[in-house]
Amino acid sequence: MTPTELAVLNRQAISAAKRHMGLxxxxxxxxxxxxxxxxxxxxxxxxxxxxPLLPATVVLAVLTYxxxxxxxxxxxxxxxxxxxxxxxLNALCGHVAAQLILVPxxxxxxxxxxxxxxxxxxxxxxxxxxxxxxxxxLAFVKAVIGFIWSQWAFLFRDYWxxxxxxxxxxFLAEVILALGWRAALLAVLPWSAWLxxxxxxxxxxxxxxxxxxxxxxxxxxxxxxxxxxxxxxxxPTWLRxxxxxxxxxxxxxxxxxxxxxxxxxxxxxxxxxxxxxRAHGGPVIGMFNxxxxxxxxxxxx
Numbered sequence: 001m002t003p004t005e006l007a008v009l010n011r012q013a014i015s016a017a018k019r020h021m022g023l024x025x026x027x028x029x030x031x032x033x034x035x036x037x038x039x040x041x042x043x044x045x046x047x048x049x050x051x052p053l054l055p056a057t058v059v060l061a062v063l064t065y066x067x068x069x070x071x072x073x074x075x076x077x078x079x080x081x082x083x084x085x086x087x088x089l090n091a092l093c094g095h096v097a098a099q100l101i102l103v104p105x106x107x108x109x110x111x112x113x114x115x116x117x118x119x120x121x122x123x124x125x126x127x128x129x130x131x132x133x134x135x136x137x138l139a140f141v142k143a144v145i146g147f148i149w150s151q152w153a154f155l156f157r158d159y160w161x162x163x164x165x166x167x168x169x170x171f172l173a174e175v176i177l178a179l180g181w182r183a184a185l186l187a188v189l190p191w192s193a194w195l196x197x198x199x200x201x202x203x204x205x206x207x208x209x210x211x212x213x214x215x216x217x218x219x220x221x222x223x224x225x226x227x228x229x230x231x232x233x234x235x236p237t238w239l240r241x242x243x244x245x246x247x248x249x250x251x252x253x254x255x256x257x258x259x260x261x262x263x264x265x266x267x268x269x270x271x272x273x274x275x276x277x278r279a280h281g282g283p284v285i286g287m288f289n290x291x292x293x294x295x296x297x298x299x300x301x
Contacts, residue, residue, distance in 0.1 A: 001279055013276040017258040020265040022082040024089075025073060027264045032070035032093045039063045039100055046197055047188050057201045062245075064205025067100035068213065069247045069263055075109045078262050099178050101209070102202055103148075106171040107155035114154070116259060119229040120221045126150045126157075130214050131221040147210050216287075217252030227280035230256045232270065233287040243267075253282050 001009075039060065046056035073079055074094030080086035091105070098105040111126050118124035120131075129146040132139050155163065155171060182198050189197065217230045233250040235242060243250060248266040255261070257277075261269055270277075274295065278284060284293050 006280060009276045009279050013257070013273040016272045017261055017269055020269050021078070021258070021260045021262070024081050024083050024086055025079045025262040025264075028070050028073045028079050028262060029089065029093060032067070032097050035063050035066050035070070036096050036100065039067075043185075043197065046193070047185075053193055053196050057196045057204070060197060060201035061204030061208070064101055064202055065208045066245075066247065067097045067205075068103070068209045069097075069249070070094070071097035071101055071103060071105060071108060072112070072213075073263060074105065075112045076259050078260060081260075095174065098174060099181075101206065102178055103151045104155075104171055104174040104178075106167055106174060107153075108151060110159055111151060111154035116256065119256065120218060120224050126154050127214055127218070128221065130210055131218070133211065133215050134219070143215075144207055144210050147214065148206055212246065213249050213252075217249070219290075225281075227253065227257055227277055227282040231283040231285055231290075232274075232277065234284060234293050235287050239287075250287060253277060257282075 042051065042056055042059045042063070045051035046053060051059075070079075070093050074090050074097065077087075077090055079090040079093050094105040094109075098108065115125055115127045120128065122128050127147065127150070129150055130143045132143040134140075135143075160168070185198060186194055217233060219231075223229045230253045232253045235250065248263050249255075251266040251270050254266045254270050254273075255263070257273075258269065274284070278295060284295075285291060286293055
């Protein structure tokens, strides 16, 4: 296609995306409410001994992963949309989700916008550290730890010195609260149980988030252009129910192209703009084999 034709398609895609954004994202509000209640209930049941430790650990890990999506949505302002009067609700959802995933909301907003601005650019994209996950077991663990650390430390890179005092206080309060209630659980849990329910459950959820939310959609980290710097990962038909758990994040290309669209609108928008993605060279590939999927094969399911 000619550049003019591609520009026309891009305008059509933007027009389509606008129909999916701007309204308050009550679905995201409901999600973080359910997740936070379920998280607290699971901890209480585990402390009481009503729920066995291993199932509780798995449930907490899953809820930790799910909590990242509301944090991610809040970072983009997608919860309040164009209703600026609901900005407080957007921030509240972000702070609550941040307590569960243990990624400060104050720093994540700064870090994540840098990721969007410099997607896949070494030294500029703070998430690029995770690109080394494919280098073997040691590299895998090192990349995950580096990725998690960058979520905490990015605020201190070229920003802390000029950050408003309110933002600094908010960041410190988030960190103290998140670490404080986790440490307080030692008063009611033996070390062995605490290690399972707190650090292990958290790391399990963070690991899944790092791999499926950050690494796989951007691999092989060799494109920086819009529509091409992330992939649309298509699941086999028999695995489509998994997309409910994945919360649509397999269509990460939709998010990078149109970051103000709420996550639960990704699939609807993908169906509308898939031809535009393909025309611009956006990868539409299998989740496991990463092979290109013909349009008729994806849309016919």
